[in-house]
Amino acid sequence: MKKIILSALVAILILASCQEQKPTFTLTGKLNSNGEKTLVVNVLDGTNFNALDTLVITDGVINYSTTLESPLLMVIGEDKTRNSVSFFADNSAYTISGNVDSLNVASITGGAAYDLYKKITDSEQRIAEVSRELRPKFAAANQAGDTAKANAIYDEYMAEAQKVDDIKAELVKANPTSPVSAFVVYNMYRHGSLEEMKEGLAQLDSTLTANSYYKALMERVALLETVAVGKEAPEFTQNDAEGNPVALSSFKGKYLLVDFWASWCGPCRGENPNVVKLYADYKDKGFDILGISLDQKKDAWLKAIEEDQLAWNHVSDLKGWGNEVAKLYGVSSIPHTILLDKEGKIIAKNLRGEELRAKIAELLD
Template identity: 45%
Template sequence: MKKLLMAAVLFSPGALFAQGKVKEVPYQVVGSIAQQEKPTKLYFRVRKDGKWATDSVTTPDGRFLFAGTVPEPMTAQLFASIPSTPDNPLGRKELAVLFLGPGETTVKLDNIADKPEAGGTKYQEAFNQLNSLTDNVVRQSIALSKEYRVLYKAKDEAGMKKLETRFDELEASRKAIMRKYLADNPKSPIGMYVLTQVAGYELDADEVEPIFKSLAKDARNTPSGKQFAYRLELAKKLAPGQPAIDFSQNNPEGKPVTLASFRGKYVLLDFWASWCGPCRAENPNVVNAFNKYKDKGFTVLGVSFDESKEKWEEAIAKDQLNWPQVSDLKGWANEVGKLYGIRAIPQNLLLDPQGKIVAKNLRGEALENKLAELFH
C-alpha cells in the first residue's frame, strides 16, 4: 500500500530543480474567532526554501493577522494551541489548510472546535471547490486510518492487510476526482498543486504529461511548474527499458563504488535511511530476497539518505544488510537521490545485467515474485 509505505517524504520544492531567483508573492491571512473563553495562541506554518517557517500570534479579542511572502501560491496550515496530551505532545490542533495567493485570505471561526470558513482570493475559492469534491473520500480515508492505527498498535497484520485494498481504492477515487477537476478546470489557479497530487511521488509520464500540457502557461511557468517539467523528463529517462544513470559514491569505508561495476548481475538499487521507519520495515523482505538469489546473479546496492555515519552503520549491522552500501551523508540532499529524482523513501529500481531498468518500487511479495520470474 503506497500511501502507508511512502511515509518518509521530502517536501522540498528545490530539491530536484535548482530555481533561479523568483519574485515573491505577498499574502495576508485575516481572521477572527467569534467565541473564545481566553486569548488563543495561533500558529501559522508554510513551506519555504525546503523548510517549515512558523509564525505565531495570540488573539486577545479573537482577531488575527498573518502576512508575508511565498515563492508562489501554495498551501499553508493554521493551528491553535490546546492542552498537550500523550498523543499530541505539542498541544496543537489544525484548524485549517489554506491556499495562499496574492490578496487577502479570510478565515472565520465560531470557535476552535468548529470548521472555519475561508475565502477571499481566487486561490482559496478554487481550493474550497476542490475540497468539496474530495471531502467524502477524505472523510473515509481518515476513518480508515484511525482503524488502521488501532490494528497497528495491536500488531494485527492480517487485519491491516484487509484494509490495504480499501486504502488503495480510496486513493484511486481521490485521484480520479482530481483528474476530472483538472479536465473541467484546466485554467484553475491551483492547477499545478492538483496535478502534483495526481502524479504522486512515482510519476507516470505517459499519464500526467498530457494533463500538464493542458494547464495554463502561467501555471507551467511557476517554480513548481518548472520543477514538474524537470520531473517529467527525468521520469522518461528512468522508465523501464531505459539505461540506469551511472554514478559513484563512497561506501562506509570511504571507498568509491560505481553502479557500472555491477554489470553482469541483476541489481536492486535501494534508496533508504536508518531513520526511515517504512524502510526499516521493508529491509527484512530485501534481506530474504538477497539471501535467496545472491548466488544466482542478484545483488543489492543501498543508497542511504543518512547524515550520521554512526547511525547508518548501526542500521546496516542491525538489519543485516550484507550488500554494498553508499552514501554522501547529506540526507535528502544525497547527490544520487537528486540524480534519480527521489522524493520519498523507500524506493528502488531493479536493473538487469546490462544496466537497464526492469521495474521500479518492488516491495514484499512483488519483489519476490519478480525475482522468481527472472531466476526460474
C-alpha cells in the same frame, strides 16, 4: 515659476491616480489574542515552503497585504509550531476570524482560487472524519479475527477515498487553466510514476507552463526521464561505512540491484529477508546488490545491516532524504529499487518479492 512647478506636480499626481493599481492580496479581520502576536506567512512555491513575510496582530486585529506573483498555497502560523491555517491565496480580498491559539479552525473567506480549493479541503475533511470513525472498528474486527468484517470496513473507506479523487479529477477537468488545478495535479502525481505524471500534466492547459507547480512537475518528469528503463544509469560515487569510495561503474559485468532503503523504513526491513535469500541464491551467478541508505545516524544504519544480515556493499552520505544519489535518481519513497544489466543500463524499477526473484531467475537461470 511657482505656478509652473505646482502645475507639474498636479499633473504628476493626476497621472499617478489614473494608472491602474496592481492587484494585491489583503487579509483583514480579527483573531482573539492576548497582547501582540507575530505570525509567519509561508507560501508553497513549487516544491518548497518559503517564508514570505511576517504579520503582527495588535489587539487581535489583522490588516495585512502583499502582492503575489501567482495564486499559491499559503500557510500562516506561529513560527516552529503546528498552529497554522492553510488556504489557497490570490491577489484579492480575504478575511479571517477566530482565535490565534487555534488557527487550524479559523474562519476564512477569500477569492476565486480560495473557493475552488476549498472544494478539495472540504472533501478531504470528510475522508478524515470517515477514517476516525472506521479506524477503531477496523482494529476491533482484526483483533476479533473477523476478516470479512475488516475487509468490508476497508472497502467502505476506499469507496470514500475514491470520492475525494473523483472530486479532484472533476475540478481539474472543469478548470484546466486554474493554478489550483496545477496544484492539485502536482499533489496527486508528484510521487507517481513517470507515465502518471505525464498523464496529469496533459490535463492542464498550456497557459499554466509558467506556474510554479506545473514547472515543478515538469522538472520531476525531466529528472525521471534520465533514469527511465532503457537509460544508462547515471554514474555516482559514495562512501561505504569505512569511508572508502564506491563507484557504480565498479559493478559492471554483473546484474546489479541498487536498493534504496533505511534502518527506520518498516517496509524496507520487511523486504530484506527476501533480498537476503535472493542474494544467497544468485551471488555466484553474476548478481550483486548495492544498498544506498537514507539514514542520518551511522549507528542505526550499521545496526540494521548487522541485524538483517545484509552481506553486500552499502554506501551512504548520512543525509537522510538529502542523500545525493537518491536525488540524482529522483527517489521520493522507499523501498526503491533499480535493476541494472551488465553494461549499467536500467532494465527494471521497483521490483520486489517474487516479482524480483522471477526477473533475476529469467536473467541468470
